[in-house]
Amino acid sequence: MTLTPTRPTPGAWPGLDGVPGGPRTAVSAAVARRLFLSAVRRLPVSVSLEGRVIGTGGPTMTVHRPDEVFARLGRDGLIGFGEAYLTGAWDAEDLTSFLTVLAADIADLVPRSLQRLRGLVQHRMPHSDRTTKDQTRELIAHHYDLSNDLFRLFLDESLSYSSAMFEGDLDLDLATAQRRKIDRLLDVTGVGEGTRVLEIGTGWGELANRAASRGATVRSITLSSEQQALARVRIEAAGFSDRVQVDLCDYRDVEGEYDAVLSVEMIEAVGLEFWPTYFSAIDGLLAPGGRAGIQAILMPHDRMLATRGSYTWINKYIFPGGFLPSAEAIDEVTTEHTRLRVTDRLAFGADYAETLRRWDEAFLSRADEVRGLGFDATFLRMWHFYLCYSRAGFASGYLDVEQVLLERV
Known part of the structure; x- marks a missing residue:
């Protein structure tokens, strides 16, 4: 399905009403x-x-x-x-x-x-998009508080909003591939009976539920009130309210000691200047012998250096304040600012291209329902462009996604 080109509704999309002139x-x-x-x-x-x-x-x-x-x-x-x-x-x-x-x-x-x-x-990143503690919640809300019902329309039943893991089996249904991704991260970080888990970036609760099903106790933190509300409902429905708590909390404010710290595609919203803070926080929260599992979207190091501080279409319309690291940047930051070292990594960028293909097909097939939620034709084109733009990055090999294991060595 393609979307018919439509001019934006006057006044609804600042900057799109008129063509630049002069x-x-x-x-x-x-x-x-x-x-x-x-x-x-x-x-x-x-x-x-x-x-x-x-x-x-x-x-x-x-x-x-x-x-x-x-x-x-x-x-x-x-x-x-x-x-x-x-x-x-x-x-x-x-x-x-x-x-x-x-x-x-x-x-x-x-x-x-x-x-x-x-x-x-x-264009340079505006000061209002700096991911400081007093601004980050508003930046996160721009995207994740759009509408839980919107995300339900194109995500699978697990409501996982990150790359699935197909491992070459493209006949696999998306929910199974998503749970495979989560289970691998739980496996490499040793999550099991009695494990104390911190999840940075709740999503809608699937990882927390699967960790709890292994006997772990989980504290999951998010800055999206919409995500918190729905995650709590899903956790209660799964019968794990006694094992999982979901808090509105910045990662910089977490205290305690955890055997595993997990964070799936959240580092992209941290902001380059706060990567040392992010990894230092994880280092300080890990118990002796603990492990951290990070799933991260990555870009080539030379392009990361060339584009740092820039302001992109994705920043303006989808993820304000976001910036992708490179694999080398993660190595450099953790080596310079923490006791953590990368001890295992698995790349599966082609799987993200497939994940995005399925999201986009589902989104387009339910365009009428998206409109029914109050989103206009320009939003439909924006979201389609976002999903295709992202998929193109992975399909071309320009972007990658990795699960990274961090340990003190």
Whole structure:
């Protein structure tokens, strides 16, 4: 299913109502047009623009309003490119396939000779998106407090909002693959009868329930009131209220001693400047002989260094304050700031591409129900773009996901 291009409702989406204009935009749009055409001419895509098709052949992109596309791209870079999709200024029959081609060539879309000027044009993370203790809850709420009912529409019955683990078996149903991921993390951290577990980032309670089913006692912390409410309901329904508590709490405020600290795809919301704080907190909470299990989305180290401090489409529309680490960054931060060392890691990025494919198909198939929750056509395009954009990162190999085991050695 594809989404029909629709202009945003006036006033509902600030910045999308009007097309950027003025002398500065005219210049930047002209530059953006030249760079765009130069890039797509050599890529395996087919871009329909002003009566011609550009590219060497491959996934299609149709530019409906070129002046708007290049104005937005010129003024706001990849943020503007994504916004032009939201407004319907361009479309793609298979959005993931088209974005995957771009993601595979992301380091060279702009000529390297011009990349030295990145700092002059790249948007910087606003101060309001710093993941400080007094701001983080609001940043988390932007995404996770949207609506539990929305997430229920496209997630599986486990309500796991992170990569599943298929291990090559793509016939596996998503809920089973999600539980396989959780069980592996519990296995490598030794969670069993009597284990004291801290979970940083509750999700909707599946990991806590599975840890409790092994006989562990669990404290799970979240900054999303919506997640806390539903997780508590699910934990009670599973019969584990006596073993699991779910608290609204920042990881920086946790006290106590735990045999296992688990955190699934939460480090992405920590923020680069607070990675030392995050890992130091985990180090300080682990009992002697304890283990920490982290599932993390990763980007290449050179790209992480090149883009740190930047403000992206994902930051603006999906995860304010978020930033992805690299595998090397985790090694460096833990070595420099903690007693923890990585003793085991498993990468399964292709499984994330498959997970996102299934989420997107489920989301599109229930578009009418999404509208019934009060979300408009622009939100539908935004969420579809987010899922496809993310999937393209994993499908191209630009992004990866790992389960990382940390121990004091």
